[in-house]
Each structure stands twice: as C-alpha cells, then as structure tokens.
Amino acid sequence: MTKLLNHNRRNFLKLAAATGGGLMLGFNWTEAEAAEPTVLVNAASAAPGVDFNSYLSINPQGIITILSPNPEVGQGIKTAFPIIVAEELDAxxxxxxVEQAPLDTKKFERQVAGGSGSIPHSWKRLRVAGATARHMLIDAAAKRWSVSPTDCSTQKGYVMHTASKRKLSYGELANDAATIPVPTDVKLKEIKDFSLIGQTIRNVDNPKIVTGKPLFGLDFHREGMLIGMLQRPAFGYKIKSVDSAAAKAMPGILHVVTINNSVAVVGKSTWQVKKAKDALKIEWEKDGNLESTSDHNRIFKEMLDSPNATVRRKDGDVETAFKNAAKVVKAEYQCPFLPHNPxxxxNFFAHVKADSAELAGPSQTPESARNQAAKLLGLPPEKVTLELTRMGGGFGRRLNTDFAIEAVQVSKAVNAPVKVMWTREDDMTGGIYRPAVRYRFEAALDDKGNMIGYKLRGASINAGNATREDNFPSGAVENLLIDSVDHKSPITTGPWRAPITNFLAFAEQAFLDEVAHTAGKDPVQFRLELLDKAKQKPTGKITYDIDRMRGVIELAAEKSGWGKNKNVAQGFSVYFSHRSYVAQVGEVVMEKGKPVLKKVYSAADCGVVINQSGAQQQVRGCIVDGIGHAMYGNITFKDGIPDQKNFNDYKLIRMNEVPEIDVHFVKNEIDPTGLGEPSLPPAGAAVANAIFKATGKRLYNQPFVETEVFKGVS
Structure with missing residues (x-):
C-alpha cells in the first residue's frame, strides 16, 4: 500500500524533513488509483513509528499502523483484526x-486460516493490544499535563482533559508514551461503548483488488525468478520412464528435473514452461490400488453392512427402542469427492540458498510450511523466512503444504529462485479432495410421533470419522447409536470448507425433515420439541448451546414467515458448527416443471459481529458455496484418474442461479465465534427440503442435478 511520491533522492529528503519524520499518508478516493495511499518514508529509517506492541505502531503524524498476522484467504481477517485493535485503541x-505481517512465531500465535478459529482465538489478545496502547497514551498525556489519568479520556485518536479543554493527538504523544511502563492489567471497553466493531467497514484490500495491484501469490515476483511447473502422477501410479528431450529443446527452458514421483520443468516464462510441460513424454506404471467410482459404490455398501464399525456414541437401549417402535424411518445419503477449486x-515461491531460504506465497498454515521446509533443507526454522500473500481462495486446500514444499525442492534442485505454479487442470486433478461419504440413518417413532431411537452410520473414503457424534440431535434422543467405518484409498483427501459437516448437515437435516413429515409434525416445531427434550431431560453430554440453537431457529422462522407464504415451498435447516449456530429457510417455486430456488433466509448466532460488511459476505459466500456444490459438484474416477479436469466438465454455480439471500444476525454480547464456515453446512438441506415440499420427492444424493428430480432438466 505504499509508494514514494518521488524517486528523486534530494526531493525525498526535503519532503521527509518537512514532515518531521515518520510517514505522511494521503487518501484520495476519487482518483483512478482507487485510493492507494501515498506514503513518504522517514529518510533516516524505514520504521513507521513507535512500536507499542506486536500489533501496532504510531508515528509522529498520528498515522497508526496495525499489523494483521493471520493469513487472508478472503474471509476478511485482514480487516477484522485491525478493527478490534483500533476499537480498543480508540483510533x-x-x-x-493495515499491513500483512510476515510469519513470526515469536510475536504472534496461531498464524493459521482454518477452522473458523482466528477471531475466537485472537479476540481477547487483539483487544488487550489496543487497550494497552491507549492506556499508555493516556498516562503520557496525564504526565505532561500533571493531572490524574482517571480525569482523561480518548476519542478518535486524541487524549482529552475535559476540565481544562485540552487535547493531544496520539501522534504528539507517541514518543512519550513509548517510555511509559507497559501496564499488565488494562480495562477493556464495555461492548455497549463500541464505535467501530459492529459497523460496516470496507475491506482494506479493496482498492488493490479492484485495480489489479499485486496482492496474491500469483502476483509475487523476485528479480531473476524462474517459473516451475510439475507433471504429477494420477492416484496409484509411479514414474516408469521420462523422455524430456523435446521439452528441454524448447525456447526458454532451463531445467527438467525429476523430484520424488513428479517431473518439474523450469524456465523463463509461464507460457514457455507450460508448453514444455505438455511436451514431456512420461510412462507411468501401477503403484498400488487403481480405484474407480464404481469400486467406491461397492465399498460403501460393504462398509454400511460391516459388523466392524467404530462406535462413536451410544446412549440408552437402542435395540429395544427399535424393536418396540410404532414406525421406523430409514434413509441413505451419499456425497461425492469434491475439489476445492479456489x-x-x-503456487509458491522459494529461494533456497546455502544457509537460508526465502519463501513467499498463499498458505493457510505458514508455520507448518516453514517448519517442513526447514526440516527438508536441514536448516534451523529461524533461517527460513516466509512472506504471506493474500490468497485467491483456499477452502481448506491451502492447509496442506505440498505445493510450498514442491517450490523448495525445485529451487534447491536448480539452485535458483523459483515460483512453482499449478494450472487449473493440475489443481483439479491433483487433489486434495473432500472425502466421499455415504450415511445410513434410522429413526424409531412411538405411536405419538416422538423420536425414541436414532441410528447413524458414516461410511467414508479417507475421512476417518465421518460423523460429529455429539452434535444435535444427540442429547435429545434417549436411545442413540452413532458409528463409523472408513476405507483407506490412494486418492488424497483433506479438509474442505466446514470439514465433514459440509455434507453431514445436509444428510442429518434432510433426514430429520423426513422423520418430522412421517410423524405428521411441522419441521420447525419438531426440532424445537427435540431441543426442549434436550434441555428438560438430556441424555448424555450436550456440546451445543440449546438456547442459542433455539434462538436462530425462531429468528429464521420469523424472518421467513415460515408456513405463511402459500406461493412458495419452504424448506428448513439448522446446524451448529465451528462454535456458531445457523438456521436457514429455502424457498422454491416450480417453473415449467422445474424446481427453482428463489430465496434463502439465514439467521446466524456468531456472537459479537466484528464487521457487518465482512460478516454479511461470509454468510452469503457460504450459502452460495453450499448450494452450488450440493447442486452441481462431482468428481469421478476411472482407474485412479479423475474424469473432470477443468470447468468445461465440472460445473460451478452460475450467477443467474444464485438466489436472493436475506441475512440476519442474533444480537448478543457473546465473544465472537466462527463465521467463515458455519453458514455452509445447513444450505444444502434448506434447498433439498424446499424441493421436497415443491415436488414431493426427496433428495438423497449429491449433486442434486444428477438425481431423478432433475432428470430431463438441463
């Protein structure tokens, strides 16, 4: 976000002296540069000002620089973190x-983007950082005025002494405040006194994003940097032979090297390297199981019928409950593998030297990438630096570090700085996928329609435990059995936005809807009755907050006018994940015999909302992602080779398919909980249950468009 006004050194020194050191920053939101700040750096040093702690510094002109340490993957953390600091600072x-901090394990904790855990982890730390600096500024002003600090207050970057009508800016006090002993116990603001938190604040990277300024890993450049691309095997294969003669003879190609089970092509430009990579002649041979989607269908059936499942939770006498049931409801749900498709x-950059290494790129787990690189190179971790770039999406894919380690390996092999880049085909066919899962549900009802028994088995491919055994309705059913079976496959899998719950929520909530229908009960009322039961007579442990879940159910029902609009078919869903609660109502109408999703209402309880703008976009993005993949997403395999390789044969949701989305937040003073993922899990079921209401047909498999309901509909 910085640039020099003039690269002429003499003019630079004159202007720096005129400003009294520090930085001079000017904003102009009307220029074509879209308000990129113009910054003038102190000629004597590049330091932005007085450092109060790891998160913030203040310069003599009152410009406050706040470092955002966590990776920015589009979740808005680079804006939200500084808002929290600035709130307590009264800036x-x-x-x-705002500046992106590099990886620094001494100054910061948990520099990770995953699990919707950044805000919950750092909420108190960020508040204390801002409040500590504010108290030091107050003490400095009080000392200068010879008054008590308790008689001073702060507002928008000033310390004020109301009795004498005096005030000093933070910039005027910065140097004095730096000499004040750091307080060990500071009072934080009352939530009712927040002036920034809870407001609508634009993303700090918007100007660069809309004008195409360098931000992302693909934008990263170093002088003398080479480009590298790798040809990787399909799942269950290894290299038998490589003929690289044609590739090596092509213009701009400097190296072709074999690294582990892949072949890397390194050259001067992206296009030259891409063409040379395509010219490689590689013969592959079998190295393990070569699995196909047809194999998985058989494997799922075997797992669902297996007597060797791992019991995850068992309450009461399940066998007797089902034996004595008036009705038993059974259903199976299946989801496919999915690529992340950011x-x-x-991509990643690495420059491996004799005794150090420089890394840069988009990573959700930069510390892990740095440590693995250090181990590979035999270097102490402190000899490896890692610069964080903004990520153009991640959704869990960038929790893995394989692409970063590839860059390290290639740089070391060719003894040069290299940026390794994946093509879209590499990205879609090279894993790491959402695990494929099939669920079997059973519910036992008594003669009054009460659910007295519940069974769930999760059969998965490389998911481990495909259930969340303590989530609702656990605790609300006196006889319950949840178990799981997992198959190990050479197809690599990993976390995909809202891991496990991204599909489990659809299956659970669609099944509960069917159970409610069989019991002759309203789906919303059926869930509320279960929550009442969990509160009044719980069975086993309960890990969800019953009142918070009830709150979002009632808010979603109220905002959607549940059951009152006869012109649409409504479907309901509610889910707890990543410490937050989200209820959604989908509205479907029939057009030319086709169910069309028109609107989704969403009610979320994520505690205190930091930034209304960011929070709204998080929820909307989750819903679009959840609907789109439930409707269309599917990766299939033939002998370990993915059938879908790019967006021409892998469908993403289109703009004209996105419904109207109405977002509401429960207002409370609970510390913030997760928001980057919790709104995705309930989306699929809200749509599926609305489609059932409109068509009378249940959806059991994803993607929906490949089911009977949509047969013959393009």
Whole structure:
C-alpha cells in the first residue's frame, strides 16, 4: 500500500524533513488509483513509528499502523483484526494503515486460516493490544499535563482533559508514551461503548483488488525468478520412464528435473514452461490400488453392512427402542469427492540458498510450511523466512503444504529462485479432495410421533470419522447409536470448507425433515420439541448451546414467515458448527416443471459481529458455496484418474442461479465465534427440503442435478 511520491533522492529528503519524520499518508478516493495511499518514508529509517506492541505502531503524524498476522484467504481477517485493535485503541479509522505481517512465531500465535478459529482465538489478545496502547497514551498525556489519568479520556485518536479543554493527538504523544511502563492489567471497553466493531467497514484490500495491484501469490515476483511447473502422477501410479528431450529443446527452458514421483520443468516464462510441460513424454506404471467410482459404490455398501464399525456414541437401549417402535424411518445419503477449486490455483515461491531460504506465497498454515521446509533443507526454522500473500481462495486446500514444499525442492534442485505454479487442470486433478461419504440413518417413532431411537452410520473414503457424534440431535434422543467405518484409498483427501459437516448437515437435516413429515409434525416445531427434550431431560453430554440453537431457529422462522407464504415451498435447516449456530429457510417455486430456488433466509448466532460488511459476505459466500456444490459438484474416477479436469466438465454455480439471500444476525454480547464456515453446512438441506415440499420427492444424493428430480432438466 505504499509508494514514494518521488524517486528523486534530494526531493525525498526535503519532503521527509518537512514532515518531521515518520510517514505522511494521503487518501484520495476519487482518483483512478482507487485510493492507494501515498506514503513518504522517514529518510533516516524505514520504521513507521513507535512500536507499542506486536500489533501496532504510531508515528509522529498520528498515522497508526496495525499489523494483521493471520493469513487472508478472503474471509476478511485482514480487516477484522485491525478493527478490534483500533476499537480498543480508540483510533480514528481514517488514520489507520493495515499491513500483512510476515510469519513470526515469536510475536504472534496461531498464524493459521482454518477452522473458523482466528477471531475466537485472537479476540481477547487483539483487544488487550489496543487497550494497552491507549492506556499508555493516556498516562503520557496525564504526565505532561500533571493531572490524574482517571480525569482523561480518548476519542478518535486524541487524549482529552475535559476540565481544562485540552487535547493531544496520539501522534504528539507517541514518543512519550513509548517510555511509559507497559501496564499488565488494562480495562477493556464495555461492548455497549463500541464505535467501530459492529459497523460496516470496507475491506482494506479493496482498492488493490479492484485495480489489479499485486496482492496474491500469483502476483509475487523476485528479480531473476524462474517459473516451475510439475507433471504429477494420477492416484496409484509411479514414474516408469521420462523422455524430456523435446521439452528441454524448447525456447526458454532451463531445467527438467525429476523430484520424488513428479517431473518439474523450469524456465523463463509461464507460457514457455507450460508448453514444455505438455511436451514431456512420461510412462507411468501401477503403484498400488487403481480405484474407480464404481469400486467406491461397492465399498460403501460393504462398509454400511460391516459388523466392524467404530462406535462413536451410544446412549440408552437402542435395540429395544427399535424393536418396540410404532414406525421406523430409514434413509441413505451419499456425497461425492469434491475439489476445492479456489480461483487462484496453487503456487509458491522459494529461494533456497546455502544457509537460508526465502519463501513467499498463499498458505493457510505458514508455520507448518516453514517448519517442513526447514526440516527438508536441514536448516534451523529461524533461517527460513516466509512472506504471506493474500490468497485467491483456499477452502481448506491451502492447509496442506505440498505445493510450498514442491517450490523448495525445485529451487534447491536448480539452485535458483523459483515460483512453482499449478494450472487449473493440475489443481483439479491433483487433489486434495473432500472425502466421499455415504450415511445410513434410522429413526424409531412411538405411536405419538416422538423420536425414541436414532441410528447413524458414516461410511467414508479417507475421512476417518465421518460423523460429529455429539452434535444435535444427540442429547435429545434417549436411545442413540452413532458409528463409523472408513476405507483407506490412494486418492488424497483433506479438509474442505466446514470439514465433514459440509455434507453431514445436509444428510442429518434432510433426514430429520423426513422423520418430522412421517410423524405428521411441522419441521420447525419438531426440532424445537427435540431441543426442549434436550434441555428438560438430556441424555448424555450436550456440546451445543440449546438456547442459542433455539434462538436462530425462531429468528429464521420469523424472518421467513415460515408456513405463511402459500406461493412458495419452504424448506428448513439448522446446524451448529465451528462454535456458531445457523438456521436457514429455502424457498422454491416450480417453473415449467422445474424446481427453482428463489430465496434463502439465514439467521446466524456468531456472537459479537466484528464487521457487518465482512460478516454479511461470509454468510452469503457460504450459502452460495453450499448450494452450488450440493447442486452441481462431482468428481469421478476411472482407474485412479479423475474424469473432470477443468470447468468445461465440472460445473460451478452460475450467477443467474444464485438466489436472493436475506441475512440476519442474533444480537448478543457473546465473544465472537466462527463465521467463515458455519453458514455452509445447513444450505444444502434448506434447498433439498424446499424441493421436497415443491415436488414431493426427496433428495438423497449429491449433486442434486444428477438425481431423478432433475432428470430431463438441463
């Protein structure tokens, strides 16, 4: 976000002296540069000002620089973190500059983007960082005025003494405040006094994003940097032979090297390297099982019928409950493998030297990438630096570090700085996928329609435990059995946005809807009755907050006018994940015999909302992602080779298929909980249950468009 006004050194020194050191920053939101700040750096040093702690510094002109340490993957953390610091600091947001911090395990904890855990982990730490600096500024002003700090207050970057009508800016006090002993116990603001938190604040990277300024890993450049691409095997194969003569003879190609079970082509430009990679002649041979989607269908059936499942939770006498049931409801649900498909394919930069290494790129787990690189190179971790770039999506794919380690390996092999880049085909066919799962549910009802027994088995491929055994309705059913079976496959899998719950929620909530229908009960009322039962007479442990779940159910029902609009078919869903609660209502109408999703209402309880703008986009993005993949997403395999390789044969949701989305948040003073993932799990079931209401047909498999309901509909 910085640039020099003039590269002429003499003019630079004159302007720096005129400003009294520090930084001079000017904003102009009307210029074509879309308000990229113009910054003038102190000629004597590049330091932005006085460092108060790891998160913030203040310069003599009152410009506050706030470091955001966590990876920015589109979840808005680079804006949300500084808002929290600035709130407790009582800063004027117009004078705040946000910078991405590099990986620094000494200054920061949990520099990770995953599990919707950044805000919950750092909420108190960030508040204390801002409040500590504010107290130091107050003490400095009080000392200068010879008054008590308790008689001073702060507002928008100023310390004020109301009795004498005096005030000093933070910039004027910064140097004095730096000499004040750091307080060990500071009072934080009351939530009712927040002036920034809970407001609508634009993303700090918007100007660069809309004008195409360098931000992302693919934008990263170093002088003398080479480009590398790898040809990787399909699942269950290894290299038998490589003929690289044609590739090596092509223009701009400098190296072709075999690394582990892949072949790397390194050259001067992206296009040259891509063409040479395509010219490689590689013969592969079998190295393990070569699995196909047809094999998985058989494997699922065997797992669902297996007597050797791992019991995850068992309450009461399940066998007797089902034996004595008036009715038993059974259903199976299946989801396919899914690629992550971030807009920005995998990429990473590495420059391996004799006694150190420089890394840069988009990683959700930078510390892990750094440590693995250090181990590979035989270097102490402190000899490996890692610069975080903004990510063009991740959704869990960039929790893995394979692409970063590839860059390290290639740089070491060719003894040069290299940026490894994946093509879209590499990204889609090279894993790491969402695990494929099939669920079997059973519910026992008594003669009054009460659910007295519940069974769930999760059969998965490389998911481990495909259940969340303590989630609702566990605790609300006195006789319950949840178990799982897992098959190990050479097809690599990993976390996919809202891991496990991204599909489990659809299956659970669609099944509960069917159970409610069989019992002759309203789906919303059926869930509320279960929650009442969990509260009044719980069975076993309960890990979800019953009142918070009830709150989002009632809010979603209220905002959607549940059951009152006879012109649409409504479907309901509610889910607890990543410490947050989200209820959704989908509305479907029939057009030319086709069910069309028109609107989704969403009610979320994520505690205190940091930034209304970011929170709204998080929920909307989750819903679009959840609907799109439930409707269309599918990766299939033939002998370990993916059938779908790019967006021409893998469908993503289109703009004209996105429904109207109405987002509401429960207002409370609970510390913030997760928001990057919790709104995705309930989306599929809200749509499926609405489609059932409109068509009378249940959806048991994803993607929906390949089911009977949509047969003959393009």
């Amino acid at each position: 004027d947001w117009k004078n705040v500059v 807009l920005e394919p995998m």
